[in-house]
Amino acid sequence: MDLDGLDGATSPFITLDACDGDLVGFLFPALEASYAGDSKPWADVLKAHPRVEKRLLEQGIEHPTDRSSIAWDDPTLLFTSTVALTSEGRAVPLGDGKARERIGRFPHGDGSPISYMIEFMRPNNRGAAITQRMGLEEILALLGQLNSGLSDQHVGHHRYNEGKAGLDIRGYLTADQVASLRLGLAGRGWSVTADEPIDGGMRDASKNLIAVLRAAERRNLGVLLRSHS
Secondary structure, three states: OOHHHOOOOOOOOEEEEEEOHHHHHHHHHHHHHHHOOOOHHHHHHHHHOHHHHHHHHHOOOOOOOOHHHOOOOHHHHHHHHHEOEOOOOOEOOOOOHHHHHHHHOOOOOOOOHHHHHHHHEEEOOOOOOHHHOOOHHHHHHHHHHHHHOOOHHHHOOOHHHOOHHHOEEEEEEOHHHHHHHHHHHHOOOEEEOOOOOOOOHHHHHHHHHHHHHHHHHHOOOEEEEEEOO
């Protein structure tokens, strides 16, 4: 696995990485159990997903099924186990460089365009019939899962935001959730509040996010959102 290929040359503040989102969902509770002193769920997940054990062996982990023997912190272990890689061992790119760069360098608040979207979205009560579109509540739930699903407000601690070398995994989506969110954002179930501070900010943020989600959907992959300086 070539970690040099994860950030590219610009190291944007927010990065969306292709991942196996279903696997994140399996590994997360296993890591939580291990932290609480029960290592069996971790061993069980790796036995059910031998490719994870193989990847960790390739990274120099001698006993992957024994969480207590692995020196890595939880975010490093979760990221390394689930990030999608090419046959050359590099991170699978999502969308074009322009969309990724604009997502990474969004000029508002905490630097996350998803935070901006959550703050300045409102229901759209006009247009298509309500049965023909995803409602705002569901869109916001998916945006929240991506933006902070592994942060304190959802999991009760900051462990996944305080990894080695500043690794901060904020949230993730499974492949199915990626497809649902893309459809929701592309539909007419939402609009923009009147007090949006950046002219066209919501339009640009949603456009770039849709492009990245579409790229992940084409590969049937989930996405991880991480923050780094």
